[in-house]
Amino acid sequence: MSILVNKNSRVVVQGITGSEGTFHSTQMLEYGTNIVAGVTPGKGGQTALDDSVPVYNSVEDAKNEAGANTSIIFVPPPFAAEAIIEASYAGMDLIVCITEGIPVQDMVKVKRVIDENGTRLIGPNCPGIITVDECKLGIMPGFICKKGNIGVISKSGTLTYEAIGQLVSNGMGQTTALGIGGDPIIGTDMRDALELFEADPETEGIVLIGEIGGQMEIEAARWAKDNVSKPIVGFIAGQTAPPGRRMGHAGAIVSGGDDTAVSKMRIMKKCGIDVCESVAEIGQKMKAALVQEAEAIA
């Protein structure tokens, strides 16, 4: 088991003929992802990735003719919001949007549409999702992962890799690793992701990596207190970030209230999450939490 994607996912790549799309689609194919179609408007009827993938003019065509049910988007920011909306109306079960730099006003409208259509969106501005040894949808380096029982949720790309690296060096593999994205508006938030991992029987522990800005970590922690039975190890990046400065991600800015690292960490602890002071503790803490869990059962 896993969450959201597995070897049965039938993937369409929107923007497959662009440089990013081509590069990462090749990597995904190598990992074993079942890419059944690509979409580039105007290039329908052609093929991509050395003749291995048919290209369609629309997501709807990719669904009807190639049976695609999952979309991944590598489309430049000015067109990415429309790409998400197109995939939503085409009835994709899951949309992953990698694109960084989509204007907030566009995402406000996207959010409204996907909520109404009941579409599951991951991202934008995220590294994507990987179910180990089955399906990689995104730009994560697949080789760093190892199959196992930990679910990973993170706002950030390379910090996710850091966490995965530490899990592996401490002898723990992953079910699914999910980069939810660092923008102010994203499709799947931490609470949603916790709910999915809680329901997945194979996932035994969860790593939750957040950062400064917004209330998402706090909302997720409060929800987890009553609804998640599995051990959660948390980390918040940005303890040294000065207020009022955007730290890379569009959403990573301390603007007052509870959105500092310190207050997020305090509230997460209160809600029963094992919070790491240092990023270097993520692997060890998860290991210790699993041992404790096993002892409690025994």
Next chain:
Amino acid sequence: MKIHEYQGKALLKMYNVPIQDGYVVEELSQVESTIKKVRKEFNSDAVVVKAQIHAGGRGKGGGVKYSPTLESAIENANNILGMDLITHQTGPKGQKVRKLYITEALDIAEEFYVAITLDRSLGKDVFMVSTEGGMEIEKVADETPEKIVKEWIDPLLGMKSFQARKLSFGLGLTGDAFKAACKVFTNMYKCYTETDATIVEINPLVLTEDGRVIALDAKFNFDDNAMYRQKDIAEMRDDFEEDPTELEASQFNLNYIKLDGNVGCMVNGAGLAMATMDIIKLAGGEPANFLDVGGAANIETVKNGFKIILKDENVKAIIINIFGGIVRCDRVANGVIQAVKELNLDLPVIVRLEGTNAVEAKKILAKSDVAIIPADSILDAANKAVTAATNS
């Protein structure tokens, strides 16, 4: 991206929001003629002299002066233009005042707070108004949240007139003032969405003694991601308000923010960059900067990264923390060595490379003839960097 009050008011005026109007002056020699022009054109003997810097708290810092006479206006303007204005948002050095906004003075009956911004939790824009104008809204939200009226706006419908009415009623307005406020709110929302703003705040919006509803201040923040389609807004950027090194970094496509410590940081990815700063602090040091070199950490970005970090004279050691996913660590290692050589770097450089080809990268670093300190983990790197910064 932020803009000045006078620029924000010009935008509001374009969207038919009544403003407390005036003219900008940048030269001491033009001060008197500008004040006279404002007095004449707006039929107002008294004027307000307002320092134009982005930081908030200008009034408390002495950058906004009510000036009842021509003489007092000239004196205030001469004092403020060119001063280093210190507010709670500028830091101890303050911000040099290069522009003054001379405006008409108004007789104020009531002051309100009004703002639109994004509610991240709901993914919708929220319009907030309060009768507690002029105050810090965070304080109002904390102590008397019932005094803030909020309306969330459906992005597919835009702001509806019943919502504008609800906000105006919330401020206790009646008659012509009620109607005027409804128009202000509708136009403000239009301005907010059409300019890709992330915040439009008018604090205070005032009701004058003669019954007019007028914006006395204007604070805008814009979505950097939308500037490609907002050329007019992007041109309003004031480079004097930016840190010169941060500006230079952005020209290299590097995301750099200067901090006060002595350990320079070069990292790929914003989250990992913040985590690296944090662990330096935990190791007993202080980070000198945030620097995200992005996904493609090649020789050019590494070299530019070094150049930017070295502009800060406080830096005593540099930590490079790259988790190579798509980028290959052996290439990064070669890039680091080449950059250190080309720049004749004599500071300790601590390098931690993880991910694709990390083992080869470590060998390349170990064999090189430049003084690079390799590290095995993020913790190891932080400890070594802090030790090196302390000793050098």
